[in-house]
Amino acid sequence: MGTRTVIPFGPQHPVLPEPVHLDLVMEDEKIVEAIPSLGYVHRGLEKLAAKKDFNDMVFVSERICGICSFIHSMAYSTAIENIMKVEVPERAQYLRVMWAEMSRVHSHLLWLGLAADALGYESLFMHSWRVREKVLDVIEETSGGRVIFGTCKIGGVRRDVDAATLDKTLKMFDDIEVECQEIVHVFAGDPSVHKRVAGVGILSKDDAYALGAVGPVLRASGVTWDARKLGYAAYGKLEWEPVVETGCDVPARVLVRAKEIFQSIGLIRQAIKKMPKGPVEVRVTGNPNGETIMRVEQPRGELVYHIQANGTKNLARFRVRTPTFANIPPLVKMLPGCELADVPIIVLSIDPCISCTER
C-alpha cells in the first residue's frame, strides 16, 4: 500500500458551477475513497411551507431549480391536486408535458455543453449552448419566461398557447432536431471522446439499483426505470419507451441524455398533435387535507415530493428529494479505482444540480 493523501475537490472547481465538496483519498494517482460534503448553500425552502399559503408554494417550488423549474412546479401542483382530488383539464395535462419536455431538452443540451467543455471541446460547448438558446426562445414564446415559466398552478396552467404558436413550435423543433443531430454525432462518433471516457466511471447495474441511482445514471447502467411511466400529466396517453444503455460508464450516460433529447422532441410533437381543445384550468377552493408522495422524472432523474396537509392553508410538511441527492451514493461508488484526472468528468456525468439539492 502506497502513501495515502487526501485531496480536496471543490467546493469551488472549474467543472462545478455550484458548490459541492469531495475529500478524495488517494494512493499515488488512484482514488481509494471519496467522501462527499454538501450544504454550502442550503436554503431551507422546505421550512417556508409552514408560513406560506399552499398556493404560493407553487412559486417557491418553481424556484428550487433554474433548469427544471417548470417540472418542480408541476410535481408540487400535481401532488396538491392528488390530495384535493382535483380533475385537471386534459389540455392543461398536454401543455404540462410540452413544457416539461422543453425543460428536458434544454437541460440535456446544457449538460452536453458542460461535458464538451470538460473534455476540451470548446467549440462544441458553444455550439450546444447556441442550440439551447433556441429552445429557450421557444419556451419564451409559449410561456413568457426563459428560466421561470410561471405557467403551472394548482388546477391546471395559467396560460393557453394558440394554434399558430403551437405550429411555430413544431417548426422550430424541426430545426433544433437537425442541429442536435450534428452535436450528438460528435459525442457518439468522435474517437477522441470515446478514447478519453470509455470505461471511466463504471457503475454496475446491481450497484446502480442497490445505491438508489436515478435518471440517466440509472438507465445508463441498464435499468429500465423512468418516472414518466407512472403516467402523470398526459404521459400515460403518449407512445414512448425509456432510453436505456448498458455501458455503465460515462459514454453510456452521454448517450442516454443525447437520445433523450430526440425522445423529448418526439413527445413535444405528440403532445401538440394530440392536444384537445378546451379549458386549461379549473377553479380550486378550500384547503388540502391528506398526504401524498408524488414522483416525476426530472432531466436528472426521479424527483420526489412528500406533501402532508392538515386542512389549513399551511402545509404540515413540504419535503423535496431531488435526483442529485439520490445520485450522490452512486457517485461515491464510481470514484474509487479511478485516476485523479478522471474525477471532473465522472462528477459531471451525474449532471449534479446543487441548486436542487440545496433546496
Next chain:
Amino acid sequence: MSDEQSIELVERSQVSAKAAEFKAGGWRLVQISSVPTLGGQEITYSFDKAYRLQSVRTTVPNADPVLPTITGAYFAAFTYENELQDLVGLKVLGLPLDFKGNFYRKAMNAPLTSSNPDGKAG
C-alpha cells in the same frame, strides 16, 4: 400505470429488520422523510419495485430522539440519515459515514422540528 402507494406503521426497533426485508425483496430505496408532530417526528421510508411505492413509517418521540440506521441494508441511506441528524436533530445509531451534524452548514440546529416553528437562528 398509476403510482400505487401504501404506508405501513412499524415500531422504531423494527425499522432495520423491515429495511432488510425490502432489500431482500428487491425494492429500491426512494427516500426517507420526516414530518414534525407535537411529541416528536414521524419518519417515513419509501421503497419502489416495478413502479409500486410502499412506505414504512415509525414515530420517534422528542424525549428519546434516536433511530437505528438502515445502512446495513441500504448503504445509500447514509445521506438521508445524516440529513435527519442535521435538520431534525435525531441521533441515528450505527451510521458508517457519520458527519456528526455537519452534513449541512447551518445557522441553527434542527431547524425542521416542531420546537422551532419560526426556523430562526438564535
